[in-house]
Amino acid sequence: MKIIIFYTLMILGAITTGTAYAEGSLITVQTNDNNYSEGDTIVISGNIVTIIGDTQVTMQLFQGGNLIEIAQIKVSQDGNYSHTVIAQGPLWKNQGSYMVKVTYGEGNIAETLFDYTPESEIIETTKNFPVDAGDSETFEIKYTIRGGIVESIEIEPENLGLLVKINSLDDGKIILELPRESIDAEKQNGKDEKFIILIDDAQTTYEEIQSDSTVREIGINFEKGDSEIQIIGTHVIPEFGTIVMIILTIGILASILLTKNKFQIKI
Secondary structure, three states, X not given: OHXXXXXXXXXXXXXXXXXXXHHOOOEOOEEOOOEEEOOOEEEEEEEEOOOOOOOOEEXXXXXXXXXXXXXXXXXXXXXXXXXXXXXXXXXXXXXXXXXXXXXXOOOEEEEEEEEEEOHHHOOEEEEXXXXXXXXXXXXXXXXXXXXXXXXXXXXXXXXXXXXXXXXXXXXXXXXXXXXXXXXXXXXXXXXXXXXXEEEOOXXXXXXXXXXXXXXXXXXXXXXXXXXXXXXXXXXXXXXXXXXXXXXXXXXXXXHHHHHHHHHHHHO
């Protein structure tokens, strides 16, 4: 009797395990970002827990009830797979949520979502921002930004640069026209030097779009969530930095005190 019960439990256990294994997720899927704009590269990837011969992954990309793209993807020997999609073309018209659905074998399905914004829906703003330069009054910086909002632009005399504070609603780009008389980066021979660009204290690259005798125009890419962009050069107005002004003030006060003491001694 005990032997019968034992084998019965073994059979039920095997059936239960097999069912869970079949219904469980043998495949995973993900994208390299959660938000995309028109023209972006979307990398769809994942992993197969158990490889089934030469079976390929079937990938379907939907927006609402519309099928945007379908593909068969080979699985590597380590179980990984990857597929690249360019977000452009006649089917990429609608803004909103898109779903990636992958199928492997029979009943093995995984899904993931991402948001997409077509070029026509991307908000781009161009404005002149007045920057307070202290005794030098103000100067204007023309900017164009997409994917965010410029909240402020301030001079950082101690860094010989500017601090641009933004509210980045999405991955985007800001283009700044920097007047040379107000901020610049120069070598000792007078030729252009590269600016140092920091985004949230991490150094990044930038694009020098154009330059002439009065303006340098630079483009900086940022990511959603970024908040501060520092542009560091070799000079910025006012010419006297904070430390220099403090030293100058102390010197003036010391001179006044010495002069006062001399007068007191004479009296």
